[in-house]
Amino acid sequence: xxxxxxxxxxxxxxxxxxxxxxxxxxxxxxxxxxxxxxxxxxxxxxxxxxxxxxxxxxxxxxxxxxxxxxxxxxxxxxxxxxxxxxxxxxxxxxxxxxxxxxxxxxxxxxxxxxxxxxxxxxxx
Amino acid sequence: xxxxxxxxxxxxxxxxxxxxxxxxxxxxxxxxxxxxxxxxxxxxxxxxxxxxxxxxxxxxxxxxxxxxxxxxxxxxxxxxxxxxxxxxxxxxxxxxxxxxxxxxxxx
Numbered sequence: 001x002x003x004x005x006x007x008x009x010x011x012x013x014x015x016x017x018x019x020x021x022x023x024x025x026x027x028x029x030x031x032x033x034x035x036x037x038x039x040x041x042x043x044x045x046x047x048x049x050x051x052x053x054x055x056x057x058x059x060x061x062x063x064x065x066x067x068x069x070x071x072x073x074x075x076x077x078x079x080x081x082x083x084x085x086x087x088x089x090x091x092x093x094x095x096x097x098x099x100x101x102x103x104x105x106x107x108x109x110x111x112x113x114x115x116x117x118x119x120x121x122x123x124x
Numbered sequence: 125x126x127x128x129x130x131x132x133x134x135x136x137x138x139x140x141x142x143x144x145x146x147x148x149x150x151x152x153x154x155x156x157x158x159x160x161x162x163x164x165x166x167x168x169x170x171x172x173x174x175x176x177x178x179x180x181x182x183x184x185x186x187x188x189x190x191x192x193x194x195x196x197x198x199x200x201x202x203x204x205x206x207x208x209x210x211x212x213x214x215x216x217x218x219x220x221x222x223x224x225x226x227x228x229x230x231x
Contacts, residue, residue, distance in 0.1 A: 004167070039222075046128075047211055047222035062219060096168065105218035107156040108174055114167040 002026040004097050004115035012091075012122050018084040022097030022115060023077075030055050030075035035100045037111065038071060038082045040093035048093075052104065053080055060104050087122045094119050126150055126214050128223035136231040143199040145226045147212035152192045156216040159188055159197045162225075163208045171210075172197065202228070 008020035022036065029036055037052035051061040053071045061069050070083045084091060095118055098111040127150040137143050147157065155175040162168035170179045172188035175195055185200040199206055207230055212223040 046224040047213070049220045049222075060218070098168075102215075104215075104220055107154065107216055109156075109215040109220070110158040110170055110173040110213070111160070111168075112170050112173075112179070114169070116165060116167045 002099065002113045004099065004113055006095060006097050006115045006118040008095075008118060008120070010119060010121060012087055012120060013124050014088055014122055015086055018082070018087050018091060018120055018122070020082045020095055020097075020118065020120070021079050022081070023079045024099075025078070028075075029073060029078055029080060033101075035060075035103060036071075036073070036080045037098050037100055039096045039098055039111070039114075041096070041117075042090070042093040047096075049104075050082065050084075050095075052100065054103065058103075089122050092120065092122045125219055126153060126217050126221050128212055128214055128221050130210075130212060130223040130226050132226060133224065134227040134229065136229055137202050138231045139202055139204055141202045143202055143206075143228060145197045145210055145228075147190075147195040147197070147223050149193045149195075149214055149216075153214045153216035155191045156214055157188075157190065157195045158213045158215060159186075160211050160213065161206075161208045162211065168211075199228075 003025045005023045038050040051071045068085045073080045097115045099113040102109040157175045159172040160168045176188045209225045209227045211225045
């Protein structure tokens, strides 16, 4: 059974960099042909896709975050990571990692496995 | 961006009730619409993909319908474990977007 688990600090100061890791167990992230994404949910708001990385390391980002976000794959550790620079209070959210099968825009895509999420608060 | 709206934003229901949640896209998305269930502290769960296809392991009391801009999630007979928030998501565009969610709680 595939499992995803987010890890990282729960508190980040404004203007600093938010760094999260998603550890994947029960399957390989690099040989699988799948895509691995980060989705966040600010308090009281809906889910928002932040970006994804493919099994081969290709990346896809939400245009609203492109200048600040980097998602990368570490096949040796079977994990992928999110870095978001220059954070503000608006970046406070529960961050989820999830698996999907196709690149964004390939209509029949969906997120079939998710982590349980981790709350990141941006505050001084 | 394709905007997704849901109605109602919340509802109260009893065990055994039939519940219907509506999702609307700001432009046609064909049948590229997914539904998720999420609960606090738990991993979100894919229920329905491509508007009407039941994800493996999901009880058959859940069903989805619609195409174009209007979609529906129906829970045929609400069970205690179904009290949760439900979100729709379009996978039509290169920027996937989600609805704001519908919270289903106990009447």
